[in-house]
Amino acid sequence: MSFPPTRAVGRGAAWYRGDCHVHSVHSDGELTPEELAGLARAAGLDFIATTEHNSGAVPGAWGHLAADDFLIVLGEEVTTKSGHWLALGISPGQVVDWNHQVRDGLIDQCLDLVHRVGGLCVAAHPHAPYPSGDFMFPFGGFDVVEVWNGLWTSDRPWNADNEAALAEWGRSLAADIETGSWRPAMGSSDTHLEGQIGIPHTVVFAEELSTEAILAAIRSGRSWIAESADVEVAFTANVEGYVAGVGERLTTHGGQVEVQAAVQGVPSAAVGFHTDRGKVHRVTLPGDGAGVVQWHTTAEKSTFVRIEVRHSNGHVAALTNPIILT
Secondary structure (H helix, E strand, O other): OOOOOOEOOEOEOEEEEEEEEEOOOOOOOOOOHHHHHHHHHHOOOOEEEEOOEOOOOOOOOOHHHOEOOEEEEEEEEEEEOOEEEEEEOOOOOOOOOOOOOHHHOOHHHHHHHHHHOOOEEEEOOOEOOOOOOEOOOOOOOOOEEEEEEOOOOOOOOOOHHHHHHHHHHHHHHHHHHHHOOOOOEEEEOOEOOOOOOOOOEEEEEEOOOEHHHHHHHHHHOOEEEEOOOOOEEEEEEEEOOEEEEOOOEEOOOOOOEEEEEEEEOOOOOEEEEEEOOEEEEEEEOOOOOOEEEEEEEOOOOOOEEEEEEEOOOOOEEEEEOOEEEO
16 A cells, blocks of 8 residues: 555544654654554554655555554655744645745745645744754744654653743633634654654544544644653533533633543642643642542633643643633
């Protein structure tokens, strides 16, 4: 099979784990597609995206690796002088032109080419500390921001670059939600070497395991980010029996909202609740890393609520997109 199919059998409407930023020997990675697919499945992933630098998937390289329970999304890391971005869900054989930068004004045309085929445009590692890695394009036109990007030398990656990206995204949420233009966060490993894939990855609630459904769920914010498949988070808000999950909108009619986070796999971690007022509540989990924590608010006090789960050293283990309160 030249290219992978766009739909797998999957588990129907369910939570799916995937890594949308992966490099193989076909760009600057050290692993073959076969090795990457095997490692991804071993890491508990249901899907990956091929994102070689400035090139699409090589015909014949990936198609035979797809399976009923494993989806491969076609993509590209568009590597420009003004920053890197991911084009996810592009057509077989499609290559997005990388020869553009802020000052030439061509970025909107390039984004439009991806959107025309139903693809997703992701601002990648916006604070990467190397030439062209720092994201200089305006976020307008991009669908998602990669706030958590993996490291080459750490199996539980979190650093100042990710902290800066998360803070920038978090500060923008209130204004962007107000204007209806908020961009969900995602996390990806940016795998180049063995031992990196899935650290971190994005956990997505999709109607099925298909390229269209996965990208639609990421675009709508029905997702959260985990450092590994060891971490589980269930995050909901409810008022008078009405319940909303990550990326959803809850109409409260002025009522008291109970926000609940059930977390597993992060021993002695701190669960922080964040709103448009910043961090408003914090609870430490037991030593076994499992616990259910609750907090109460109203739509008048909180435009949205999201959570961060951090290790005792401050490094993030998981974070969610917001639940919006109206």
